[in-house]
Amino acid sequence: MTSSAVPERRTRVGPRIPQKYVPILMTLALLASMFTIGSIRYPGFATGQVVLNVFIDNSFLLVVAIGMTFVILTGGIDLSVGAVVALSTLMLALLVKHGWPTLLAIVVVLVIGSTLGWTMGAVIHYFEIQPFIVTLAGMFLARGLCYAITVDAVSITKPGYVAVAEHTFNLPGDMYITTAVVVSLVAVLIGIYVLHYTRLGRNVYAIGGNEQSALLMGLPVARTKIAVYTISGFCSALGGVMLSFYMLSGSGSLAVGMELDAIAAVVIGGTMLTGGIGYLAGTVLGVLVLGLIQTLINFQGTLSSWWTRIVIGLLLFGFILLQRLVFLRRRS
Amino acid sequence: MTRHRLIWPLLSIAALLLTNLLISPGFFSINMRDGHLYGSLIDIISFGAPLMLVAIGMTLVIATGGIDLSVGAVAAISGACACLLISKADDQNSLATVLMAIAAALGLSMLCGLWNGVLVAVIGIQPFVATLILMVAGRGIAQLITTGQIITIESSPYKRIGAGYLFALPFSIFIVAGVFVVTALLTRRTALGMLIEAVGGNKEASRLAGVRSRGLIILAYVFSSLCAGIAGVMISSIVSGADGNNAGLWIELDAILAVVIGGTALAGGRFFLAGTIIGAVLIQTLITTIYSIGIPPETNLLFKALVVTLVCLIQSPAFREKAFRLRRKPPLLADTTSPADDQPVKVTA
Numbered sequence: 001m002t003s004s005a006v007p008e009r010r011t012r013v014g015p016r017i018p019q020k021y022v023p024i025l026m027t028l029a030l031l032a033s034m035f036t037i038g039s040i041r042y043p044g045f046a047t048g049q050v051v052l053n054v055f056i057d058n059s060f061l062l063v064v065a066i067g068m069t070f071v072i073l074t075g076g077i078d079l080s081v082g083a084v085v086a087l088s089t090l091m092l093a094l095l096v097k098h099g100w101p102t103l104l105a106i107v108v109v110l111v112i113g114s115t116l117g118w119t120m121g122a123v124i125h126y127f128e129i130q131p132f133i134v135t136l137a138g139m140f141l142a143r144g145l146c147y148a149i150t151v152d153a154v155s156i157t158k159p160g161y162v163a164v165a166e167h168t169f170n171l172p173g174d175m176y177i178t179t180a181v182v183v184s185l186v187a188v189l190i191g192i193y194v195l196h197y198t199r200l201g202r203n204v205y206a207i208g209g210n211e212q213s214a215l216l217m218g219l220p221v222a223r224t225k226i227a228v229y230t231i232s233g234f235c236s237a238l239g240g241v242m243l244s245f246y247m248l249s250g251s252g253s254l255a256v257g258m259e260l261d262a263i264a265a266v267v268i269g270g271t272m273l274t275g276g277i278g279y280l281a282g283t284v285l286g287v288l289v290l291g292l293i294q295t296l297i298n299f300q301g302t303l304s305s306w307w308t309r310i311v312i313g314l315l316l317f318g319f320i321l322l323q324r325l326v327f328l329r330r331r332s
Numbered sequence: 333m334t335r336h337r338l339i340w341p342l343l344s345i346a347a348l349l350l351t352n353l354l355i356s357p358g359f360f361s362i363n364m365r366d367g368h369l370y371g372s373l374i375d376i377i378s379f380g381a382p383l384m385l386v387a388i389g390m391t392l393v394i395a396t397g398g399i400d401l402s403v404g405a406v407a408a409i410s411g412a413c414a415c416l417l418i419s420k421a422d423d424q425n426s427l428a429t430v431l432m433a434i435a436a437a438l439g440l441s442m443l444c445g446l447w448n449g450v451l452v453a454v455i456g457i458q459p460f461v462a463t464l465i466l467m468v469a470g471r472g473i474a475q476l477i478t479t480g481q482i483i484t485i486e487s488s489p490y491k492r493i494g495a496g497y498l499f500a501l502p503f504s505i506f507i508v509a510g511v512f513v514v515t516a517l518l519t520r521r522t523a524l525g526m527l528i529e530a531v532g533g534n535k536e537a538s539r540l541a542g543v544r545s546r547g548l549i550i551l552a553y554v555f556s557s558l559c560a561g562i563a564g565v566m567i568s569s570i571v572s573g574a575d576g577n578n579a580g581l582w583i584e585l586d587a588i589l590a591v592v593i594g595g596t597a598l599a600g601g602r603f604f605l606a607g608t609i610i611g612a613v614l615i616q617t618l619i620t621t622i623y624s625i626g627i628p629p630e631t632n633l634l635f636k637a638l639v640v641t642l643v644c645l646i647q648s649p650a651f652r653e654k655a656f657r658l659r660r661k662p663p664l665l666a667d668t669t670s671p672a673d674d675q676p677v678k679v680t681a
Contacts, residue, residue, distance in 0.1 A: 127645060127648045127654070128649070129644050129650075140585070140640060141634065141637035143633045144630075144636070147630030151630050306475035306480060306576070308472070314469065320462075320465070
């Protein structure tokens with residue numbers, strides 16, 4: 001049956017799209033069609049600033065999703081990101097409030113986030129416990145730490161901090177972006193460089209493809225696995241710093257459920273949850289899709305906010321189904 | 333064997349109860365008021381009832397080697413559905429209305445379970461990803477049912493489920509006991525339990541041995557959602573209202589924790605229902621203790637994190653080997669050498 005089907009497929013005319021690009025192209029098509037529908041239905045939608053606002057409102061999610069992409073590419077998962085984001089905002093707000101220099105406070109927060117990630121990675125690798133349960137414990141730990149410090153929100157009022165957070169870069173055509181957007185775009189570029197042009201990046205893909213083979217090839221599996229969780233912890237902390245730019249406050253109850261948004265963004269962006277296949281550029285598209293859903297629902301006006309969650313769930317389902325189909329076809 | 337497995341959870345419960353006794357000497361006292369029994373010990377069990385229910389369902393899913401992250405969302409959906417139907421009825425106190433509403437809520441929950449089961453068993457998506465979909469979308473669906481509001485109801489038969497009494501004891505205890513006994517009988521007095529463990533141990537091998545793994549996995553998810561649905565009805569009955577956003581929030585994590593504490597390994601293949609109940613009681617006792625010591629209740633997440641980490645580390649063979657290498661290695665090697673082996677094992681230092 002299959003042997004007769006193969007030549008038939010080969011005789012098909014036109015350029016063949018490599019299968020590895022199918023999910024990411026689907027995401028791109030989805031994004032384009034969402035934007036087109038929005039532009040046709042709502043006046044004032046098809047402006048550059050609407051697109052930039054998606055970036056402004058989701059820059060922290062984008063950074064968190066970069067870390068999540070690394071983790072998922074190795075075949076792992078990190079459920080602690082939302083809690084680490086919240087812990088970072090709270091620590092930052094408290095440190096700044098107690099008169100620490102802003103830069104030092106940010107560095108301390110980033111170090112704490114990376115350390116948390118490193119610890120979880122080490123436990124996952126050396127004690128062979130499933131990533132989702134370890135990072136679940138990490139999530140409890142980070143949220144618990146927040147509430148142990150304080151249950152209240154701490155606002156950031158330091159003038160210098162507020163100035164940096166609210167500083168906008170003007171672009172031609174009356175458009176602007178915030179500091180956080182610039183940081184997130186730089187993070188994306190660094191992420192793409194690390195993933196595609198360094199040894200660490202190759203190792204990440206190799207481990208995601210087959211950990212046993214990677215080990216037998218002599219790749220540093222332990223170092224790489226711990227590194228991706230450290231990167232995820234670092235990205236979460238950075239996301240926390242950017243969220244505190246956005247909210248100008250820190251609280252343990254911020255970013256609840258962000259891990260789900262980050263996972264959804266990565267999956268919608270075409271990264272396989274089994275690891276080994278995916279692109280960081282896809283994750284950027286995934287975040288844009290999530291942001292655009294929110295924007296569309298806001299523009300619609302009559303749809304209530306809970307539709308966001310339902311639509312995200314449906315998209316998640318659709319893309320996971322697509323992954324299965326691509327995977328099954330590849331295997332057969 | 334059983335004693336050995338549950339000795340630590342039981343000792344922890346005892347230690348927590350003793351701590352409570354030291355703080356408030358009247359902790360163990362149980363009073364009779366208006367024909368109902370009151371006391372902290374009874375509170376622990378009745379407040380822990382929804383968690384126990386969810387954990388019973390979770391045990392079977394974990395036994396098949398899966399996980400169900402959607403239970404909290406399913407509980408919210410079920411509570412929302414029941415409360416909506418009762419609030420729309422002419423006579424909220426009519427028993428028939430309440431029974432119809434509960435039946436509809438549980439039916440909807442089982443449909444959610446069927447969805448999860450089909451995704452896992454038929455389409456072949458990893459369990460935690462498959463149930464993540466409903467976890468994300470489920471709260472949206474619950475809010476869709478309640479149109480974003482908190483539906484409050486005035487129904488005495490419905491209130492009885494979570495906050496009523498029977499034979500001087502909270503009614504919820506009887507529901508949990510009933511579900512537990514039925515589950516235990518069905519799994520341990522028939523082959524069902526063994527078949528579920530077979531699927532969890534090795535899905536492919538059990539399929540080749542003639543076990544219908546696909547149907548069993550779907551059954552486990554449907555059962556888990558049914559339990560979550562009952563828990564959801566109970567939660568909404570305690571407060572006489574449905575809150576799509578907060579009902580059953582984080583209960584999936586507590587349930588997984590309860591199952592793991594009870595000795596069921598996350599890898600699947602074995603399950604211990606009684607252990608799960610003890611795990612749930614331990615978690616509820618921990619929460620009660622944190623309240624009575626006067627630590628801010630929000631910090632109980634911190635304690636749960638420590639408990640999860642400890643339990644998982646102790647369950648991990650890699651950790652045991654690395655942590656107790658010096659003490660354990662010689663006897664381990666001796667154990668694995670069967671008497672029939674002719675070749676002597678060379679131990680190299």
